[in-house]
Amino acid sequence: MSSADAAGTSAPLRKFRFAAGGEGNPDEGGARRFVKLAQKAEELGFDSFMIPDHLGNQVGPIAALGALAVATDKIRIGTAVLANNFRHPAVLAKDATTIDQISGGRLELGIGAGWLKEEYDKSGIAYESPAVRIEKLDESLTILDTLLRGQECNFQGKHYSVNGLQGSPRPRQGPRPPIAVGGGGPKLLTMAAKHADIISLVPSTTAEGKLKLSEITLEKSIERVETIRAAAGDRFDSIELNWTITTILISDDREQTAEMVIGALDNGFPPNMEADTRLSVEQILQSPYIAIGSFEEIAEQIRQVRAATTMSYVGVFPTQMDAFAPVVQLLAGE
DSSP: OOTTSSTTOOSOOOOOEEEEEOOOOOTTTHHHHHHHHHHHHHHTTOSEEEEOOOSSSSOOHHHHHHHHHHHOSSSEEEESOEEGGGSOHHHHHHHHHHHHHHTTSOEEEEEEOOOOHHHHHHHTOOOOOHHHHHHHHHHHHHHHHHHTTTOEEEEEOSSOEEEEEEOOSOOSSSSOOOEEEEEOSHHHHHHHHHHOSEEEEOOOBOTTSOEEGGGSSHHHHHHHHHHHHHHHGGGGGGOEEEEEOOEEEEOSOHHHHHHHHHHHHHTTOSTTEEOOSOOOHHHHHHOTTEEEEOHHHHHHHHHHHHHHHOOOEEEEOGGGHHHHHHHHHHHTTO
16 A cells, blocks of 8 residues: 555655654663663564653663663664753754764654653753743754754754854764654644654643543544644655554454453543543554554554554554564564
């Protein structure tokens, strides 16, 4: 199937890629266990391993990337995603190109506007309005695009000023390491469409950071893709689209398991989900963010998501790598 049948584009569908990442808690063995997780992801055939960026009980992403650069051989490494306000883009660019060199050109730099207010409050970092955070990310991406290429940056913006700074060291990848931007709202996705090589489609959350149940449907994913398409114009076909499966349930009865999921949601589980609507069994089974069934059925579900949305870069949490590995093998190379 061509993506002429998938959300209205004429370019061929991208091959699948698979990422593990999104949990950085260093408990039960410390940071060394985190390195072992990345090594295991490499052994299981995942294409990349991503580190989140939080100020709570987890590894520091920049230091961890340096460790992963020498502890792994082939798997791509990156961040999903850095909070822009935690680092100045000039400093981040130097760290990123250094890691790209050390890793032999395997870095994917993921960055977002930041969203978890509690971390900002506890650290004393100003938690600005969404509009300001998006403005700052927009400027950061402009600066990063220049410095990550090893070029001289001269930029005067509302939030950042860089004068005659040369990007150094030069990255191993050319023209620069790919930039990934994560987000779910239309303003952030529209901005990401101008800059990003990879866009991670994230369901919108409440002010408290809870995932909205209404945002995990296939229909909402298609809406987000169409927002990107409208903003990206001619460069849409060059953007790789990513999403992360949050729940994987291996089952020989998809419908019954979907009904169990609905029952759990009705009873307030999981606690990080805001049940702002009630989904049907069909909506649960079609959701890109919930994978239910046998390995073959989950693989087919993912094929259908790609056909409907053009999203092709699939993420899972490290705790679900083993459960998902047979699906990776079924879809590898497609």
